[in-house]
Amino acid sequence: MESMARPNTAVKIILVLMLLFIAVIALFPFFALLLASFKPSTELLRYGLNLKLQAHLLSFKNYIYLFQEGAKYLIWYKNSLVITIVGTILSLFFSSMVGYALAVYDFKGKNVVFILVLAVMMIPMEILMLPLYKLMVSFKMINTYWGVIVPIMVAPVAIFFFRQYALGLPKELLDAARIDGCSEFRIFFNIMVPLMKPAFGAMAILQAMGYWNSFLWPTVILRTEDMFTLPIGLSGLLTPYGNNYDILISGSLLTILPIIILFIFFQRYFISGLTVGGVKG
The missing domain is CATH 1.10.3720.10 (MetI-like)
Known part of the structure; x- marks a missing residue:
């Protein structure tokens, strides 16, 4: 019984890892958009959408503009x-x-x-x-x-x-x-x-x-x-x-x-x- 349970557990772990991998790929555009929303337009025009985390470029200026100006x-x-x-x-x-x-x-x-x-x-x-x-x-x-x-x-x-x-x-x-x-x-x-x-x-x-x-x-x-x-x-x-x-x-x-x-x-x-x-x- 234990030998049968181990393959089933292994299959479940593999399936979970595969689904996590697919979820990360599916959420990649969302994470890229989220990061880009805090960057200036010059950075977006130069490098496009990416996952580079550059703290000195991130700010809430875009959101402040949306809700104020x-x-x-x-x-x-x-x-x-x-x-x-x-x-x-x-x-x-x-x-x-x-x-x-x-x-x-x-x-x-x-x-x-x-x-x-x-x-x-x-x-x-x-x-x-x-x-x-x-x-x-x-x-x-x-x-x-x-x-x-x-x-x-x-x-x-x-x-x-x-x-x-x-x-x-x-x-x-x-x-x-x-x-x-x-x-x-x-x-x-x-x-x-x-x-x-x-x-x-x-x-x-x-x-x-x-x-x-x-x-x-x-x-x-x-x-x-x-x-x-x-x-x-x-x-x-x-x-x-x-x-x-x-x-x-x-x-x-x-x-x-x-x-x-x-x-x-x-x-x-x-x-x-x-x-x-x-x-x-």
Whole structure:
């Protein structure tokens, strides 16, 4: 028994060392960015991103500039947070209801609706941009938060994911709730939503990342600098007249924090939501 346990222990140690090595490689860009955020732009232009720890070059000047002289940065951060939080909540709410309805109810045209959802998933955003822009103009949503949120609020990918997940939920609970006199909305919010927590956790991360990192559509909709999101505002630091790489790297590094916090909060649901939701149906 001891001879069998030793090989297993050795295999585990080797696997742990391999995973640590892969983790170090994966985190190398992050460490390089973290170190570069404390360096002056001249050093970055001369040597690029590296892990050279030169204490005399490190300072908090880039971050001080962002929060004091670069006052627009905080406005961009606020705009990105508002759009991401509101857009993610509304996307989860409506997409889950549509996906749940397609999975649970039988109605005329159900398959047609589902095929349309799959079709929209295959159409690139660039093709839909012009008609969506005209729609936002008619709704007077140009240069507003809603102009960024509404067109991608009900995501086809999220609808498909929630449908696949809801197909695996026990239908007996629905029948029992209806016998007890529960309304369809109460069944959904009180019974089905708690069962779909892994799906909500996975989609919360993916949808929030989509809104947070979105660049092309907000660039089309948002006009004034006070309405810019972080990707648009930071991209303005690179101009033909000068490239503020030090400020750009520092500002970009801080944009990672909300996504990290979100992933830590929903990580227990993320993997289970993706695996279970991906095999149902």
